[in-house]
Amino acid sequence: MEWTWIIIGVILAIVAIAGSILPLIPGPPIAYVGLLLQQLRDEKPFSTNFLLLWATIVVVSLVLDYIIPIWGTKKFGGTKYGVWGCTLGFLVAFWLGPWGIIIGPFVGAFIGEMIAQQNSNIAFKAALGSFVGFLAGSFLKLVICFFMLYYILTSI
Template identity: 85%
Template sequence: MEWLLIIAGIVLAVIGIAGSILPLIPGPPIAYAGLLLQQLRNDAPFGTGFLIFWAAIVVVSLVLDYFIPIWGTKKFGGTKYGVWGCTLGFIAAFWLGPWGVILGPFAGAFIGEMIAQQNSNIALKAALGSFVGFLAGSFLKLIICFFMLYYIVTAI
């Protein structure tokens, strides 16, 4: 039974790593489930404080995953129109699968900036900021999931 829990935890952490790159799979929560599975072993390897700490990190990463593309749009010179476009583009394209989640905020920020300024260079720069924000969020989730995989493996 121990090995089944260990293998399941590692598999969940690997799925979490894949989910950090694939937009519709919630990577950190799945990897966290792998940590929680380890607690069912005969000798629970993690303390309550450790699990609460990682639960908080997972929640923060989920919240940041929605706000980092918006921040990227602002950082690259986007206006309120670009930020709103990025947000609405994410919501509208979320249902279109992985490409929608990647391209929706980009297209929304671009359209919002075009409405606001009618300057395609500035609009493209703001849209690029939303894409950079998406990449930054994915990288953050990737790091979190790799750490959880590390803790699962070292707990063996």
């Protein structure tokens, strides 16, 4: 039975890695479930503090996944209109599927900046910031999921 938990944990971690790239699949929480399943083995490989630390990391990564594109918009010169556009673009596009989550913040920030400044160069730069923020968030999730996969594999 022990190998069943190991195999399921590894599969969940691999799905989580894919979910870090594909929107709508929550990568880090899925990998965390794989980590938790290892505790069902005969010898528990992880301490409670270790699992609480990773739970905190997963929650923080989920929060940052929404904040980083907004931060990217501001960092690339976006105004509050671009930030609001990025946020609204994400919320509206979230319901449109995976491509909507990628394109929504970009288009929202662009439209917000066009409303504020009507300068397409500044608007494009702010929209690019939201896309860079999305990529940074995806990279962060990838790193977290790879670490959890590493811990699952080293617990064997």
